[in-house]
Amino acid sequence: MGFGSLIPLLLLALVLGAAGGDVSGLISQELFNEMLKHRNDANCPGKGFYTYDAFITAAKSFAEFGVTGDTDTRKREIAAFLAQTSHETTGGWASAPDGPYAWGYCQLREQGNPGDYCVPNQQWPCAPGQKYYGRGPIQISYNYNYGPAGKAINSNLLSNPDAVATDPVISFKTALWFWTTPQSPKPSCHAVVTGQWQPSAADTAAGRVPGYGVITNIINGGIECGKGSNPQVEDRIGFYKRYCDLLKVGYGNNLDCYNQKPFA
Incomplete structure (x- = not known):
């Protein structure tokens, strides 16, 4: 194959790269700082640890994260990932400055x-x-x-x-590993948010339908799902809605897992 015949392929690769890119094309450092507004508060044990650069570096190690699907799908994945992990690390409370959903990534351990x-x-x-x-x-x-x-x-x-x-890069990588890796019988969070997961007959019978709620079920369904409304699920949804709003993307359907049976 001559050099001239490679040019169309190179152009195609450039076009695909521009269409996909990495998550930094959708979430700037300024937006990251606004989302995780109080992560560096003096009272947060994780102060100074969860950096934007560490997040971007780790995300680039997981080729599918934040680059799968159209722009809205990609934004929803970033919002969902940061929302679920913000709940896990929250330092917020009901009357916290800027609201409880501005306090993700406060805790380290x-x-x-x-x-x-x-x-x-x-x-x-x-x-x-x-x-x-x-x-x-x-x-x-x-x-x-x-x-x-x-x-x-x-x-x-x-x-x-x-x-x-x-090590902040290792820290983010472990979270992204969990996010992108299915653990049977659970699908990966990535597959759910990007629409690649389709519920089986057993899933449908258990009320597990595509949407953000299934991600909560994957992460902590045994404690939080199938028990009606509860503060933990509400908190996960609150973070997600705030981040979707900041990313200017719709929430999608089925945000809770109140009526979903946990995965076996």
Whole structure:
């Protein structure tokens, strides 16, 4: 193949790249700062940790994140990811300055006095002296999550789980790993928000329909879903609506999981 015949292919690649790009084309540092407005508040344990550059760097390691589908779909994925992780790390309260949904990414580690979160697992055995409590944007927990997450991002998190709370790029990568990786029988959050997931007959019978609510079901359905209205789900929706508004995109349908049975 001569050089001249490569030109149309190169032009096509440039066009596709411009159409897709990475998430920085949809969320600037200024917008990121407005979304996570109080993440660097003096009272936030995560002050200074969750940076825009770390988010963008980590996102580029997951080729499908924020670049799948049309612009509205891409915006909704960014909004949904930041909303769910904001709930997991919130420092907000009902009467907080700028409202409770301006306080995502305040927490770095699980609050209280968590245990070691070590369970017997031959494939992902716990390292001596290490604890696998919640850390980072998704508050990744348990050795059976730290192990495969670390393998996927080329970091031995079983031996050093606190890297999720000391290296911001690794921290964001663990959250994006969870977001983009299906764990049977659950689909990935990415597949749901981009419309790639279609409910099975069992899903339909369980009330699990496409929409933001299924993402909540994936993340914490056993505690929050199928129990009617509750503050946790309302909080996740509140963050999502605020971020969609800032990104100037519609919310889509089925935002809650109040009547969804958890995944098995």
